[in-house]
Amino acid sequence: MNSRSLVVIASACIGLAAPAAAQEAFVGAYVHGVDTPFTLYTGEGGTDIMAGYRFKPVDLGFLGHPAPYAMASVNTAGDTDFIAGGFGWKFGNGPIYARPGIGLAVQDGPSERYDTTGRRTDLGSxxxxxxxxxxxxxxxxxxxxxxSWVHISHARLFNWQQNPGLDMMGARLVIKLP
Known part of the structure; x- marks a missing residue:
């Protein structure tokens, strides 16, 4: 089974298991491999289709009441796909709000890749x-x-000399569930 199949199966499982407990479902399209100050050029591109669920917020004491989430991202150009889970906080009760989040992802990009100058461009972990x-x-x-802006990176924890990171920017439609 290849990694793309794993992402598709995991996405389907998330979708089948979550509706009874989910607070929000979302789906969006993202530009993959956006050049930002947080990344180096990886040679990746295309469009990502992201889908996921946010569950009811949980009380984490001094960390507030974040909503746990699960999401999957599939790249239409055959580049890095990932599945992720984490916590997101919502700030603002009016028509406009901010939603920062943090989580962990498992990605299927190459374990080793180099550009034409010999610099490593794989994601390192x-x-x-x-x-x-x-x-x-x-x-x-x-x-x-x-x-939204989504960034994936190992923050130089697994290799202090190599961490190109990968940024995606796009929009998502959020459906609030009962």
């Missing part, structure tokens, strides 16, 4: 951190639209 930030707008009581 199959397990990566996933910080993200979204700005959302409530379109109705049950629908929101979020513009």
């Amino acid at each position: 199959p397990v990566l951190f996933v910080p993200e930030i979204a700005i959302g707008a409530n379109l109705s009581p049950h629908v929101a639209l979020e513009a």
Whole structure:
């Protein structure tokens, strides 16, 4: 079984298992491999289709009440796919809100890749951190639209000399479930 099949199967399992407990479902399209100050060129591109669920917020004491989430991202150009889980906080109760989050991802990118100058461009580890930030707008009581940035990286923890990271930017439609 290849890694793309694993991501598709994991996404289906998340989708089948989550509806009874999910607070929100989301789906979006992202530009893959956006050049930002947090990344180096990896040679990856294309579009990512991301889908996931946010569960009801949990009380984490001094960390507040984040909503646990699970998501999957499939790259349409055959580049790095990933599945992730973590916590997201929502700030703002009006029509506009911010939603930062942090989690862990398992990715299927190459374990070793070099550019034409000999510099490593692989992501350095199959397990990566996933910080993200979204700005959302409530379109109705049950629908929101979020513009978001998602970053995957190992933060130089697994190889202090190599960490190109990978950024995705896009928009997602959020459906609020009962």
